[in-house]
Amino acid sequence: MQPTPTSIACDSLTNRKDWSFAERHGLLLVGISPIVANLIGSAFNILYNQQQIWPILTEAQRERFDLCWQLFNLFVYPVAVACWAAPLIWLRNIHRAMLRGEQVDQVALSAAQRTVINLPWWILIVAGVSWLVCIPVFPAALATVPGKLSPAVVWNLVTSFVTASLIAITHSFFAVELVSQRTLYPVFFQQTSPAHVPGAVPLNITARGILWALSAVVSPIVSLVLLLVVPDASHQTPGFGIAVGLVAIAFGLTTAWMLGKLVAVPVRQLKDASLRVSEGDLDVRVNLQRADDFGPLIDGFNGMVEGLQERERLQETFGRHVGQEAARQILQQGEGLVGNEQEITVMFVDVRNFTEHSSKHSPQEVVAALNIFFRGAVETIENHGGMVNKFLGDGFMALFGIGVQPTNHALQAVTAAQQLFCCLGDVTSELELAGWPGLQIGVGINTGPAIVGSIGSPKRQEYTAIGDTVNVASRVESLTKILGHRLLITGNTKNLLPAETPCLPLPPQAVKGKGVPVQVFGIAEE
Structure with missing residues (x-):
């Protein structure tokens, strides 16, 4: 019983309304696709019979031959x-x-998908039986005519039907396969891949090569060999042998073209897609639906690109939380707790009057205002080679000099700090609209050795920097409130700046955790 559409859900369906003419009439196009190959095979058969067989038949045999092919076409071909x-x-x-x-029953859909993939084999069986049954039928029909049947007639009949059948059958197979992939696969495999349909028997690359050889090589060679051993009653075998060779060349080229469509096209698309992926284009996909060896290869390639795209998305998301440079460092060092001593420059930025402002505004308003400042601050830090390592509620810590490339990280940090004040002025109107007019910051910078890397427990790690250099930078930032300078650096940082950098010496300051006062300098904000 023919399955009909039901209301059972099927994940393979989508509601497409832009079907092409070929896709809408795919069954008709597949149905007529073997016609050309069989007509040409029939034309070759008729021509061969006229040139090679007809002259060596008796009058009675000719009448029986005509009756045989008429009855054959009347009964056998309609059945086929x-x-x-x-x-x-x-x-x-x-x-x-x-x-x-519409939604289709899953069992019915699976059966239909299996049938679509196996259609080339079905035409191979139908056409093969239809053609090869001629070999016993026609000699048997001629044998019933009174008189002796010449062995040359039998040999010529075998040659005629073998050559014509090989031409028609193999090309019918390729034609049905090619048209099915173009017209039926997009309809029946809308959300699923045809590469893993249970019960389907797609032609693999090795078998495809063998079938091509049968069509383009074995068929003409067998024909020519049979011509050599058949007695030539009409003395036309040499000329007809040339004709067979020309037919072989024509069909060899036709088969090569179809084989190119079936093999070269996916190879070329995979190559082009691979080149685009190597250039960083992760949106590329190979949009071919194949049930043969190329199906799993295409699915695997698309899955690989999706995985790379997902990895890039995760890295981008990860980078937004820990900083792009930190994300790269973490991915490079791999798993585990790793910390290395490096000379870096540490910057602490603090938003003034945060507690007072928070007590007068809702948390949403406070966060909205802070994000206005942080948006430009993060971009400024990263544009100057630094990374915002962590946000501290009302401020953040930034690190300069992280990475393998040597840089003047002290100068980068000071330049970035000066630019922060410029950015703050650029968003004055936005801050006023957000309810925080006159937002001010203080910046402290220190340079020295620190342990940089993933620190924490095996279950929870943080990429950061620790050490006395970090502590001093934090203390220097606190001094900005006391000394009345919004941008302070230590002597260690000043020593790495160009000599012409204007620095205002300030009295050494005692800071918590240091036995001796720390030399600090004020830097112009612009």
């Missing part, structure tokens, strides 16, 4: 056409439902 059309008719209702975007 009906057999070929049967699965296409069976697929019609499901095909229409898929075009309309």
Whole structure:
């Protein structure tokens, strides 16, 4: 019984309304796709019979031969056409439902998908039986005519039907496969891949090469060999041998073209897609639906690109939380707790009057105002080679000099700090609208050795810097409130700046945790 569309959900369906003409009439196009190959095979057979067989038949045998092919065409070919059309008719209702975007029973859909993939084998069976049954039928029919049947007639009949059948059968297979992939696969495999359909028997690359050889090589060679051993009653074998060779060349080129469509196209698309991926384009996909060896390869390639895209997305998301440079460092060092001593420059930035402002505004308003400042601050830090390592509620800590490339990280940090004040002025109007007019900051910078890397427990780690250099930078930032300078640096940082950098010496300051006062300098904010 033919399955019909039902209301059972099927994950393979989508409601597409932009089907092409070929996709809407795919069953018809697949149905007529073997016609050309069989007509040409029949034309070759008729020409061969006229040139090689007809002259060596008796009058009675000619009459029997005419009656035989007429009856054969009247009964056998209609049966063959009906057999070929049967699965296409069976697929019609499901095909229409898929075009309309209706939900189809999963069992019926799986059976239809399996049938679509196996259609080339079905035409191979139908056409093969139809053609090869001629070999015993015609000699048997001629043998019933009174008189002796010449062995040359039998040899010529075998040559005629073998050559014509090889031409028709192999090209019918390739034609059905090619048209099915273009017209039926997009409809029946809208959300699923045809590469893993249970019960389907797609032609692999090795078998495809063998079938091509049968069509383009074995068929003409067998024909020519048979011509050599057949007695030539009409003395036309040399000329007809040339004709066979020309037919072989023509069909060899035709087969090569179809084989190129089936093999070269996916190879070329995979190559082009690989080049685009190597250039950083992770949006590329190979949009070919194949059930043969290329199916898993294409699925694997697309899955690989999706994985790379997901990894890039995760890295980008990860980078937004820990900083892009920190993300790169973490990925490079791999898993585990790793910390290395490096000379870096540490910057602490603090937002003034945060507690007072927070007590008068809602948390949403406070966060909105802070994000206005942080948006430009992070971009400024990263543009100057630094990384915002952590946000501290009302401020942040930034690190300069992280990475393998040597840089003047002290100068980068001071330049970035000066630019922060410029950025703060650029967003004055936005801050006023957000309810925090006159937002001010203080910046403290120190340079020295620190342990940089992933620190924490095996279950929870943080990429950061620790050490006396970090502590001093934090203390120097606190001094900005006391000394009345919004941008302070230590002597260690000043020693790495160009000599012409204007620095205002300030009295050494005692800071918590240091036995001796720390030399600090004020830097102009612009």
